[in-house]
Amino acid sequence: MDNQGKEKIPDRRQKYKGWREIGGKRCYFKSLWEANYARFLQWLKDRGDILDWDYEPETFWFEKKNKKGEVLSSIKRGTNNYKPDFRVLHKKVIKYPDQRMSDREFIEVKGYMDAQSATKLKRMRIYHPEILLRLVDKTWFSQNNKVFRNIIPGWETAA
Numbered sequence: 001m002d003n004q005g006k007e008k009i010p011d012r013r014q015k016y017k018g019w020r021e022i023g024g025k026r027c028y029f030k031s032l033w034e035a036n037y038a039r040f041l042q043w044l045k046d047r048g049d050i051l052d053w054d055y056e057p058e059t060f061w062f063e064k065k066n067k068k069g070e071v072l073s074s075i076k077r078g079t080n081n082y083k084p085d086f087r088v089l090h091k092k093v094i095k096y097p098d099q100r101m102s103d104r105e106f107i108e109v110k111g112y113m114d115a116q117s118a119t120k121l122k123r124m125r126i127y128h129p130e131i132l133l134r135l136v137d138k139t140w141f142s143q144n145n146k147v148f149r150n151i152i153p154g155w156e157t158a159a
Helices: 012-016 032-047 115-127 138-151
Strands: 018-022 025-029 050-055 063-065 071-074 086-095 101-109 133-136
Touching: 018 032, 025 032, 025 050, 032 050, 032 086, 032 101, 032 138, 115 133
Parallel strands: 101 133
Antiparallel strands: 018 025, 050 086, 063 071, 086 101
């Protein structure tokens, strides 16, 4: 019951949150998709396809700085920072369709796109255009879930 005497209906996503150890890394994942994507990245690492991966390792602040690193301007209201779900270190430099290149890439796993999440992604393009950021959504999981649950150890499925 909530504080108004109404029955509180549990959010079914809550049961998928929690601690998991994947590849020797103990992380608190906020969704089953995040946990499974970590398993996918570990599988790629074990195969030698990537060097490493990390879960929520960096926070990006939305502010403009001069060459000395002094803040010139920053977001005054709303979302002022963003922490992508994963950082992937590639064995070689990868090239995005827009010609940006790097040996590291950030991944955001999203089941749905709310207004705040869309704002964060938009601001990342404005304040950190050099960062390679890829969105992994339900389309990726729909296309890959059946295959990976049979080949990646510990792959979880929704009950």
